Amino acid sequence: MAELSTVVQAAGGVVWRRVAPDAALEIVLVHRPRYDDWSLPKGKLEPGEHRLVAAVREVFEETAVRATPQVRLPSVRYLTGAPGVDKRVDFWSMRAESWTHREPDDEIEELRWIPATAASSLLSYVHDRGVVKAFLDLPPLSGIVALVRHAYAGRRRDWDGPDEDRPLAASGEADAVVLGGLLRLFAPTAVVSATPLRCRQTVAPLEMPITLDPAFDEGAPAERAATVLRELASDGGMTVVASQGKLIPPLLAALTGRTNLEFTTAKGSGWILSFSGGRLINHDHLDLALRSARPSTSAVQ
Numbered sequence: 001m002a003e004l005s006t007v008v009q010a011a012g013g014v015v016w017r018r019v020a021p022d023a024a025l026e027i028v029l030v031h032r033p034r035y036d037d038w039s040l041p042k043g044k045l046e047p048g049e050h051r052l053v054a055a056v057r058e059v060f061e062e063t064a065v066r067a068t069p070q071v072r073l074p075s076v077r078y079l080t081g082a083p084g085v086d087k088r089v090d091f092w093s094m095r096a097e098s099w100t101h102r103e104p105d106d107e108i109e110e111l112r113w114i115p116a117t118a119a120s121s122l123l124s125y126v127h128d129r130g131v132v133k134a135f136l137d138l139p140p141l142s143g144i145v146a147l148v149r150h151a152y153a154g155r156r157r158d159w160d161g162p163d164e165d166r167p168l169a170a171s172g173e174a175d176a177v178v179l180g181g182l183l184r185l186f187a188p189t190a191v192v193s194a195t196p197l198r199c200r201q202t203v204a205p206l207e208m209p210i211t212l213d214p215a216f217d218e219g220a221p222a223e224r225a226a227t228v229l230r231e232l233a234s235d236g237g238m239t240v241v242a243s244q245g246k247l248i249p250p251l252l253a254a255l256t257g258r259t260n261l262e263f264t265t266a267k268g269s270g271w272i273l274s275f276s277g278g279r280l281i282n283h284d285h286l287d288l289a290l291r292s293a294r295p296s297t298s299a300v301q
Helices: 051-063 116-121 126-137 170-184 197-206 222-232 248-256
Strands: 006-017 026-032 037-039 042-044 065-079 085-099 110-115 143-149 190-193 210-212 238-243 270-276 279-286
Touching (some): 006 051, 006 065, 006 126, 026 116, 051 065, 051 170, 065 126, 065 270, 110 116, 116 126, 143 170, 143 248, 190 197, 197 238, 222 248, 248 270
Parallel strands (some): 143 238, 190 210
Antiparallel strands (some): 026 110, 143 270
């Protein structure tokens, strides 16, 4: 019988910047004196912490860079050296928004911005080099859409009024607050909602103007919704779209060419969709659970 191993969950990022529009793309690497290695910034999840929150927090703690996650990158799993203990690290590409000097300490002795194409020559581990290669293989990003299903709104048969006026239940309101916290990490620039009240309430915690669009209502043509999503992802920003459970699977199937069955989406969860020139290049499931078992899927291998 194979021995069961303990898996330590961790998260981090390939954090990039351009100091000028025509400057080389740089990423930040860290040197850890304990291991005398160069690696991507990453660290273990705190108890009860969502992996995406951990990724942003660990990047800041190790580099003093405030960064915005963008595209999910491949996860890696490797032996830690301790008997029966593996580590799994979830990575995102992250755009550096601001950075300050970080004083050296026992954890991080030095950090270095290096041209992204030269990072493999400094990184100590094959798995980190593979993550950077996946980052470099990404086509230019034209925009991101977070497509979310409205949170729990009770049972339709228990609501006496028009269905479009059915509000979130108390548990749905609580989930919407958690979802809003995760979505804010992506620095959204616009919010669009299907017309039902429960969809609008799901994105209300973002405290941003909400544009209503019936293209995302239940029963709307999936191809039309897919066209609108591509348009929303064409300006370089990040748009949050609240929709309904019966539209999301065929909409994503239309974007990916896959089957509806792959995109069943729980209430209050969603998908981070990354586009390049109108083409979907990555779709990553965004769950309120602390860790999602669904892998990211990218058009770039």
